[in-house]
Amino acid sequence: MDPLHQFNIERYGEFHLFGMDLSFTNSSFFALLAVALVVAFLAFGSRKRALVPGRMQSLAELFYEFVAQMVRSTMGQEGFRFFPLIFSLFAFVLTTNLLGMFPYFFTVTSHIAVTGALALMVISVVLIYGFSRHGLKFFKLFAPSGLPLPLYFVIVPIEIISFLARPFSLSIRLFANMMAGHALMKVFASFIVMLGGAGAFSVLAILPFLTNTAVVGLEFLIAFLQAYVFALLSCIYLSDVSGEHIGH
Amino acid sequence: MMIVFFDTSQAAGHATETVVEAAEHTSSGMPQLDFSTFPSQIFWLAIAFGFLYLALDRFLIPRIGGAIEERKDRIADDLDMAARKKAEADEAVIAYEKNLAEARAKASVIAAENRAVLDAQLAEESTAQEAELDKAAAKADAKIAKARSEAMHHVEEIALEVAGELVAKLGNITPDPKKLQNALELARTQSEAS
Numbered sequence: 001m002d003p004l005h006q007f008n009i010e011r012y013g014e015f016h017l018f019g020m021d022l023s024f025t026n027s028s029f030f031a032l033l034a035v036a037l038v039v040a041f042l043a044f045g046s047r048k049r050a051l052v053p054g055r056m057q058s059l060a061e062l063f064y065e066f067v068a069q070m071v072r073s074t075m076g077q078e079g080f081r082f083f084p085l086i087f088s089l090f091a092f093v094l095t096t097n098l099l100g101m102f103p104y105f106f107t108v109t110s111h112i113a114v115t116g117a118l119a120l121m122v123i124s125v126v127l128i129y130g131f132s133r134h135g136l137k138f139f140k141l142f143a144p145s146g147l148p149l150p151l152y153f154v155i156v157p158i159e160i161i162s163f164l165a166r167p168f169s170l171s172i173r174l175f176a177n178m179m180a181g182h183a184l185m186k187v188f189a190s191f192i193v194m195l196g197g198a199g200a201f202s203v204l205a206i207l208p209f210l211t212n213t214a215v216v217g218l219e220f221l222i223a224f225l226q227a228y229v230f231a232l233l234s235c236i237y238l239s240d241v242s243g244e245h246i247g248h
Numbered sequence: 249m250m251i252v253f254f255d256t257s258q259a260a261g262h263a264t265e266t267v268v269e270a271a272e273h274t275s276s277g278m279p280q281l282d283f284s285t286f287p288s289q290i291f292w293l294a295i296a297f298g299f300l301y302l303a304l305d306r307f308l309i310p311r312i313g314g315a316i317e318e319r320k321d322r323i324a325d326d327l328d329m330a331a332r333k334k335a336e337a338d339e340a341v342i343a344y345e346k347n348l349a350e351a352r353a354k355a356s357v358i359a360a361e362n363r364a365v366l367d368a369q370l371a372e373e374s375t376a377q378e379a380e381l382d383k384a385a386a387k388a389d390a391k392i393a394k395a396r397s398e399a400m401h402h403v404e405e406i407a408l409e410v411a412g413e414l415v416a417k418l419g420n421i422t423p424d425p426k427k428l429q430n431a432l433e434l435a436r437t438q439s440e441a442s
Contacts, residue, residue, distance in 0.1 A: 004278060009285040020287040027285075028292030035300040042308040049315040051322060057315070064312045084305035092300055112280050113289040118297075179280065 003186040007110055007179065026106040027114070034095035034108065063091075067231065074235035075242055082238050085125065089118065090231035097178060097223035101216070109226075110178040112171060119171035122234045130241030141240060170233055177226050181219045188212035407432060 013024040045060025053061060067087045071079055093109055100107025108114055130138040142159040143152060191208035195201055279285075408425070411432060415423045 007279040009279060009282070009289070015288075020291075021284060022288045022291045024292070025285070025288055027289050028296075031292055031296035035296045035303075038300060039303045039308065042304075042312065046308065046311045046315060049311065049318075051315075051319055053315070060312055061316055064309070064316070068313075084301060084309055087309065088297065088301040088304050091304070092297055108293075110280070111285075111289060113286040114293050117290045117293055175280070 003183040003190070006106070006182060006186060009111075027108055027111065030096060030099055030106045031092075031108045031114075034092060034099055037099075038091045038095050067091075070228075070232055071235055074232070075239040078242055079235070079239060082125070082235075086231050086235055089122070089234055090227055093118070093174065093230050094224060094227035097227055098220075100178065100182060101219060101223060107178050107182055109174055110182055112175045115171040115175040116167070118174075118230075119167040122170065122237060123167045126237045126241055129238065133241065138241065166233075166237060170230065174226050174230055177222055181215075181222055185212060185215055185219060188215060404432070 010026045011023040012026065012029060015021075015023045041056075042060050042063070045056040048054065048057060050057060064087070067090050068083060070090075071083050071086050075082065096108040099105050100110065130141070134140070142156050142163065144155065144159075147155060188208045188211050192205050192212065195205035195208065198204075408428060411428055412423055412425065415421065415428070
């Protein structure tokens with residue numbers, strides 16, 4: 001009945017490389033499964049390339065347009081080179097989140113290692129793009145122009161700290177949401193089982209059952225919302241270092 | 249982390265099991281903070297995510313985006329075509345109206361011409377007719393005048409005869425016809441003058 005048991009990494013196959021334990025685990029399996037599902041869905045949906053789309057093609061195009069709209073509204077046409085990255089992030093996080101909603105399935109994004117790696121990747125892309133596009137003017141990001149001089153002593157440290165906090169907030173937000181939600185579901189599920197076996201009190205088991213039903217609905221919303229937030233924040237961080245915000 | 253939510257004497261067996269199971273994990277704490285699993289997680293994440301990125305970038309996004317783009321182009325083309333067709337139709341309507349106006353003008357010219365010709369013909373015919381009628385009337389008038397003068401002549405002769413007879417009967421004289429005629433002539437001019 002340990003609510004954290006579901007987050008255990010279980011080794012399916014041992015695999016060591018350069019002295020590191022790179023074993024194939026339940027995390028690896030569900031990450032690959034999510035990717036396979038996304039690729040299969042999009043490949044199947046786009047197989048006909050019909051002028052008048054069928055059901056699956058409409059779904060695939062809806063998915064595509066949703067992300068494309070997100071990228072366009074935050075980064076404009078210039079940011080469209082990051083569309084594959086944002087699309088990958090959104091599709092991967094959304095699918096792993098949703099897969100985690102199946103009982104006995106492992107939630108890849110409930111681990112800080114995964115969300116942290118994704119967040120660091122996003123920040124790395126932001127840094128590489130920012131420096132390659134603006135050179136040292138990249139640091140203007142921390143000093144917005146047009147402020148009275150004394151304010152810079154306050155603004156610059158704040159901007160630097162908020163920039164450095166980005167990878168943490170990005171990764172912890174997703175991981176904590178997924179972990180807390182799944183632990184909560186497990187806790188209420190445990191209540192149902194324990195109250196159910198409590199003789200005269202077993203009628204009370206309906207209460208955690210109803211609560212858990214609501215929590216499951218909420219968790220589906222959170223699974224989508226967190227994927228959306230992750231992708232949207234990545235867009236915003238990238239748009240910060242694109243041309244418009246750093247003047248020349 | 250050990251959490252025992254409920255413990256009754258009935259579930260004692262289960263409870264011990266739970267405790268044992270929980271104790272196993274208590275040693276490692278939160279699985280998320282077990283750093284020994286990090287390399288494996290990140291390694292397989294990189295493989296999975298890298299594959300997803302490549303599949304999307306090289307294969308799926310061009311395919312789906314291409315279909316959407318194609319549709320957009322097609323719709324734009326169709327709209328263009330519709331606009332062109334509409335312009336053509338408008339032009340055709342203008343040309344048609346122009347033709348119609350021209351035809352109307354031509355028709356009225358022709359009608360006017362025809363009317364003039366007909367009027368002329370009609371006038372000609374009616375004047376000819378009138379001339380003929382006048383001629384006939386004149387002939388008739390002449391005939392009437394002739395008949396009248398003849399009749400008048402006879403009337404004079406009769407008057408002469410009657411006057412002669414009257415004179416002969418009343419005066420018992422045979423009047424000189426020359427004098428009688430003069431007297432009659434005088435009487436007529438006098439009656440005409442009064």
